[in-house]
Amino acid sequence: MTLTWELLVFLFLASTALLSALWVINAKEIVHSVIGLVSCFIAIGCLFIMLNAEFVAIVQFLVYVGAVTIVILFGIMLTRREIMESERK
Amino acid sequence: MNLFEFCYGIIHWLVDLVNNLWYRLGDVLPWYFGDFFTGVGDFAASDSHLSFMTILLESIIIILVALINVLNFLWIFRKISGRILDFYGPYYVGYRIGGWLQNLADGIKLFLKEIIVPTKADKLGFFLAPIIFVGSSLLILSVIPLSENFGLSTNSSGEYVPAGALFALAAFSIAPFAILLAGWSSNNKYTLIGGMRSAAQMMSYEIPLILCAASVFLLAGSFNFVDIVDAQRDIWFFVPMFIGFVVFLVCLIAEVEIVPFDLPEAEAELVEGWTTEYGGMRFGLFYMTTAIRSYAGGALATALFLGGWQGPSLIPDEIWFLIKAYIVYTVFMWLTWSVPRIRIDQMLGLGWRRLLPLAVLNLLIAAVLKTGGWF
Numbered sequence: 001m002t003l004t005w006e007l008l009v010f011l012f013l014a015s016t017a018l019l020s021a022l023w024v025i026n027a028k029e030i031v032h033s034v035i036g037l038v039s040c041f042i043a044i045g046c047l048f049i050m051l052n053a054e055f056v057a058i059v060q061f062l063v064y065v066g067a068v069t070i071v072i073l074f075g076i077m078l079t080r081r082e083i084m085e086s087e088r089k
Numbered sequence: 090m091n092l093f094e095f096c097y098g099i100i101h102w103l104v105d106l107v108n109n110l111w112y113r114l115g116d117v118l119p120w121y122f123g124d125f126f127t128g129v130g131d132f133a134a135s136d137s138h139l140s141f142m143t144i145l146l147e148s149i150i151i152i153l154v155a156l157i158n159v160l161n162f163l164w165i166f167r168k169i170s171g172r173i174l175d176f177y178g179p180y181y182v183g184y185r186i187g188g189w190l191q192n193l194a195d196g197i198k199l200f201l202k203e204i205i206v207p208t209k210a211d212k213l214g215f216f217l218a219p220i221i222f223v224g225s226s227l228l229i230l231s232v233i234p235l236s237e238n239f240g241l242s243t244n245s246s247g248e249y250v251p252a253g254a255l256f257a258l259a260a261f262s263i264a265p266f267a268i269l270l271a272g273w274s275s276n277n278k279y280t281l282i283g284g285m286r287s288a289a290q291m292m293s294y295e296i297p298l299i300l301c302a303a304s305v306f307l308l309a310g311s312f313n314f315v316d317i318v319d320a321q322r323d324i325w326f327f328v329p330m331f332i333g334f335v336v337f338l339v340c341l342i343a344e345v346e347i348v349p350f351d352l353p354e355a356e357a358e359l360v361e362g363w364t365t366e367y368g369g370m371r372f373g374l375f376y377m378t379t380a381i382r383s384y385a386g387g388a389l390a391t392a393l394f395l396g397g398w399q400g401p402s403l404i405p406d407e408i409w410f411l412i413k414a415y416i417v418y419t420v421f422m423w424l425t426w427s428v429p430r431i432r433i434d435q436m437l438g439l440g441w442r443r444l445l446p447l448a449v450l451n452l453l454i455a456a457v458l459k460t461g462g463w464f
Contacts, residue, residue, distance in 0.1 A: 031214060035213070054250075055252055055255075055312075065259075066263070066295070069265045070288075076281075
């Protein structure tokens with residue numbers, strides 16, 4: 001197997017997607033899970049670009065990453081009393 | 090010669106130069122080092138590595154050129170606001186060139202300040218928010234070509250990033266996430282309100298923005314910057330779609346968050362909005378990113394509606410593009426200092442009840458023009 005940048009970039013993107021997906025489940029703060037969700041979506045979008053599906057990738061950025069803001073809004077407005085979870089005594 | 094060929098030449102020359110020394114070093118050393126040295130040298134000279142480095146160099150050059158323009162934009166911002174509010178604006182630092190160096194002086198001042206993180210802030214979000222905000226804004230700059238020969242491409246044929254215009258709009262839409270993250274992680278009620286307002290404003294003004302861009306894509310039949318500009322060879326798109334042009338400009342001002350729409354950082358109501366807790370260069374990055382997004386907005390309006398780099402060939406194409414972008418930015422500044430800020434209860438009403446129907450009407454006009462066979 002010869003070493004190319006394509007392989008390195010693929011390994012980086014795939015591991016980013018997997019690790020951030022794990023972080024979504026394990027994070028304590030709900031907003032930290034959302035950060036993980038965003039990096040997972042962006043890594044998957046970049047994988048689409050590597051598969052020559054640019055339009056799907058752009059729609060992934062536009063729809064999923066854009067709409068994640070709403071997830072944070074719901075996370076803040078529906079689940080908290082204090083501004084942050086960690087402040088709850 | 091386009092930018093790709095130029096960068097490829099430079100990278101090829103550099104790799105040859107380094108590899109020459111590298112192989113000689115490998116010859117001197119024992120064989121087990123020598124094999125490793127030849128392996129690294131062969132990888133450096135392979136096609137994959139050369140084109141990767143070329144694309145990297147291209148994007149660095151494009152972003153540097155754009156950032157120099159952003160410095161000019163900050164200077165124009167200060168000069169025009171000074172002139173409209175009846176004072177001189179900066180003139181002392183860099184006296185001969187009209188105070189142009191004032192922004193560099195401010196940048197040095199911000200670099201020397203201490204970065205203060207509030208005790209109860211969420212460290213991760215507080216650290217990541219400026220990075221995401223600046224990064225997503227630089228991503229917009231990297232796909233905007235200044236002419237047919239000056240843009241990011243992956244091969245020497247001169248074809249740019251596929252669906253580049255849509256990609257720029259997609260990169261625009263990452264920003265509310267960063268702003269809401271900054272507002273939440275500062276752990277302050279004013280920053281949180283500012284972040285909430287910013288999320289509401291940016292999400293709702295994005296829809297008319299993208300609908301206006303969609304009517305341009307419909308007439309041009311492509312998402313590519315070069316094809317869109319080529320489609321405007323006979324008539325610039327702001328003439329048949331004047332409503333769309335006006336709606337696009339208003340939505341751009343709302344996306345960039347300059348004064349008629351700077352509700353997220355309304356300094357009379359919320360101390361400094363979502364940037365309240367940020368100081369030093371982190372605040373400087375937010376401030377600079379506003380200018381970056383103004384430049385990107387001006388460039389998008391130029392490419393989609395004002396004919397891009399087209400103009401009499403007396404002046405080079407790139408300069409034509411920049412002149413138009415500067416004119417769009419000057420119009421932004423003119424609006425900024427002559428229109429009062431809208432109230433928070435009017436913000437969503439304006440976006441959803443006025444601009445969205447106008448954008449749909451514009452899309453209808455574009456569809457009629459397309460089916461009528463004029464384009």
